[in-house]
Amino acid sequence: MDIDLFDAVRLANTNRQRRKRLHECERELDRRAAEDNAALRKAGQTLYDEGLVPFRDVYQRLQHVELVELAVAERPTVGDKAGTEPRQPRKITVPPAVRVLAGGAFLFAVPLVVGHAAKAGPYRAVRTFASASTGRAIKTLHGAAARNATEAWFGRGPVGAGGGGREAGRRLLDKIETTSASLTREVIAKWQAQALEDSQQKKARDLERREAETRMRQDEGSALHERSKDMQRVLQDLRSELVRKLPSFTTLVEACDDFARYDSRQRAEVAAMVDLDGLAVRVMDCPITDADERLTEESGRVVADAEARLRAMEAES
Template sequence: MNIDLVDAVRLANTNRQRHKRLLECEQELDRRAAEDNAALRKARQKLYDEALVPFREVYQRLQHVELAELAVVERPTVGDEAGTEPRQPRKVTVPPAVRVLAGGALLFAVPLVVGHAAKAIPYHAVRTFASASTGRAIKTLHGAAARNATEAWFGRAGGGGMAAGKGLLDKIEKTSASFTREVIAKWQAQELEDSQQKKARDLERREAETRMRQEEAAALHEHSKDMRRVLQDLRSELVRRLPSFTTLVEACDDFARYDSRQRAEVAAAVDLDDLAVMVMNCLITDADERLTEESGRVVADAEARLRAMETES
């Protein structure tokens, strides 16, 4: 029994360390996601404030424009984020009995009794706190079903069946209180072992999910950097073209009087505006916090069109 209890307590300590490492890893992933979100919001805001708004103010002064209406641009909001909302750390509730056991209190208070009272103490303790082989709490059973489940529990604790459990209870009735305490201690050790084994399985599942999330987070981080670079390039290109475009409109605000070169300059600026709108409105994750294929296509298309504009100019 002592060896079983030592193993159970050792597993509890291991689970505690695993949970701590897992929580730290999840918090680090949340921190990085928040940083990426903030950086992407900042890039969108700069593009909006420094390029799109000034361009729109000048463009709206043009008369007799034959180009298609510009897409509506809305000011970036907090909800337009690069990645995922920080996940709330999972709270793991440790049953009070397990906390007590892990701290070193190994036994319930068991009176030094023998005979029928000695048998009744562990019998009622198991009926109150233990579970049947089906997983159902024994305390929810009644009559013969409760008695059979209790005897079966003692049988499993002793390595046998229901008959072995009945024999063990009879033995408790005939022996000393020290044996009673030993049975209760074994039950407690088993309860601790079972709860910690379940926690270990839960931690293993969470660790697998976290490893997958780490892989996705790495790809998401790289894609967020690509998106920010495209937003910055669009802002730089629009800002670069804005003085010439402003001069053109100030000199003549009637588009119908523009020659082919001037019309091409307006068309190029409007194309940049449309491209900026498309990139700004593209979210890089879906409702399941997965990287979207659409955002990859948007980034690739924007980069290709920016390169083409550089070649033309």
């Protein structure tokens, strides 16, 4: 009996440590996702403020433009969704050790009595210390709800959760009442230790599933982190390229704001700025994740295309 209870308590402690590690890991993933998202927003906002807005202020002064009008880029705001969004941390309730042990330990305090008193002792103890299948303390329930939860507890849980339900609980209580003289503390404690171990085994299986999901999320999070860094770098390069070319473009427009009078070189300069503006808009509008928070293939293509075009612009200059 001591070995059974020891194993159950040891498993409960192991499960508690696993929950703690999972919670810390999930918080770290959420923190990194939030940081990536903030950095991506900042890069987009800087590109907009320092590159797109100054360019368009100058461009709108041109007369008789024969190029396709610029695509409209909405200014990114704090409320907009851009890039990686942090998942909401799962709510994790770690029960204190006294709650973990309450289900098994209180039976040792039940005196070995017979008849109705033998049935009433464990019944009162369960009403006082145990929890219903919903996790709510039975002592907070009243009337039929408390009675039903107590009987189901003695039946090792409701039928829907794999237990024997109220019927099995009533049979056990009747057995305690009618055969209490031979039902020793050791038998009761061993039964309860097994019930505690079964509960912890189920929690261990649930933790295994969560750990597998967290490992998958870690792999996806690493890929998202790298894509976010790539996107940030492209946004910064686009800002630098716009800022670098803006003085020459501004000088051109201030000298003559009639596009119809421009020669081929001047028209090419305007076309290059418009193309750079459109590329910036495309990158800013490209989502990194889809509705299921999965990395999008489109973002990879957009990053690769933007980098190739930036390299070509640099080679031409």
